[in-house]
Amino acid sequence: DTAVSQTPKYLVTQMGNDKSIKCEQNLGHDTMYWYKQDSKKFLKIMFSYNNKELIINETVPNRFSPKSPDKAHLNLHINSLELGDSAVYFCASSQAETGADTQYFGPGTRLTVL
Amino acid sequence: SQKIEQNSEALNIQEGKTATLTCNYTNYSPAYLQWYRQDPGRGPVFLLLIRENEKEKRKERLKVTFDTTLKQSLFHITASQPADSATYLCALPLGGYNKLIFGAGTRLAVHP
Numbered sequence: 534d535t536a537v538s539q540t541p542k543y544l545v546t547q548m549g550n551d552k553s554i555k556c557e558q559n560l561g562h563d564t565m566y567w568y569k570q571d572s573k574k575f576l577k578i579m580f581s582y583n584n585k586e587l588i589i590n591e592t593v594p595n596r597f598s599p600k601s602p603d604k605a606h607l608n609l610h611i612n613s614l615e616l617g618d619s620a621v622y623f624c625a626s627s628q629a630e631t632g633a634d635t636q637y638f639g640p641g642t643r644l645t646v647l
Numbered sequence: 648s649q650k651i652e653q654n655s656e657a658l659n660i661q662e663g664k665t666a667t668l669t670c671n672y673t674n675y676s677p678a679y680l681q682w683y684r685q686d687p688g689r690g691p692v693f694l695l696l697i698r699e700n701e702k703e704k705r706k707e708r709l710k711v712t713f714d715t716t717l718k719q720s721l722f723h724i725t726a727s728q729p730a731d732s733a734t735y736l737c738a739l740p741l742g743g744y745n746k747l748i749f750g751a752g753t754r755l756a757v758h759p
Contacts, residue, residue, distance in 0.1 A: 537690075564745065576691070576736065576749040588744045623690050627745055633679045633698065634745050638690030 536560050537639035539624050545645045546614055554609045554642045556624030564588075565607035566625040566636065567599060576623070582607055611644075619646045649675040653737060653750040660727055660757055668722040668753045670737035677739040680713055680720050685734045685752065694735075695722075727757045 537558045546552055558565060566589070567579045581589035582601040596612040607624060624639040654669040670680070679698045683691035697704045697713045697720065704711045710723040724731050734752040741748045 573751065574734070575751055578746055578748075581744060581746065583744075589742075589746050625690070629745065631743055631745055633681075633696055633740070635681070635693040635696065636691075636745075636747065638692070641688070641690050 537624055537626055537637050539622075539639040539642050541642060542640065543643050543645075545647065547647055548614055548616060550614050551610070551612045552614060552644070553611070554622055554624075554644075556607045556609070556639055558605055558624075558626040558637070558639075560626055560628075560637060562626040562628050562637070563604055564627045564629060564634075565601065565604070566627075567607065567609050568623040568625060568638075570621045570623060570641070572620070580607075580609075614644075614646045616646050619644055649673070649739075649741060649748065651737060651739060651748060651750040653735075653753045657754040657756060660755070662728060662757055662759050664727055666724040666727045666731065666755055666757070668735050668755065670720040670722070670750055672718050672739060675718070675739065675741075676715070677741075679740065680711075681738045681747065682709075682711055682720075682722050683736045683738060683749075685736060691736055691749075724755075727755075729757045729759055731755060732757050 564583045566581045570576045580599040585601045598610045621641045625636040627634040627636045650673045652671045681696045682694045685691045712721045734754045736752040737750045738747040
């Protein structure tokens with residue numbers, strides 16, 4: 534039974550399009566995250582939600598908008614896609630929003646913008 | 648600004664030997680440090696967490712040390728196996744909200 538799942542696994546699209554990536558966790562965690570891993574393999578946090586409230590919002594273009602309909606889901610919508618948005622996007626979750634807490638990652642969504 | 652550095656892009660070792668990976672950080676005093684494993688095409692998987700008041704942590708063939716004076720963590724895999732081949736990431740918290748900053752990772756290749 535998958536703990537953190539993401540859809541789709543691969544996303545290929547044209548510049549200028551709008552796309553969404555969905556994430557669901559069945560661990561009963563309160564906190565969820567979106568990370569971006571670029572071609573150099575750096576994993577960088579983008580957003581974090583705790584119980585549907587935004588608690589971390591890094592310096593990310595406002596074309597990226599996270600949405601959390603409930604604490605088990607955190608979706609990422611990207612408007613006007615650009616070439617530089619090509620990367621692997623990982624969703625993660627943890628029990629708490631603070632403290633030394635393990636993060637559980639999803640399998641990733643590889644986004645390719647042509 | 649805070650920096651995390653992990654040693655070399657790839658570490659090649661023979662099966663059965665001990666692999667040692669390094670994580671150095673600067674301008675920072677983290678309360679804890681985590682190590683994750685990432686296989687190609689997969690998300691990172693948590694391995695170990697060590698707190699600033701702990702010198703060493705072990706889990707099966709894995710051992711992590713944390714030297715807050717040197718600002719360094721060492722990650723050891725003893726009796727390494729080809730199945731240990733992966734990229735290993737160290738991560739430190741920055742700020743109050745469980746925000747992790749990851750190193751670029753060290754790719755380990757264990758050869759039979």
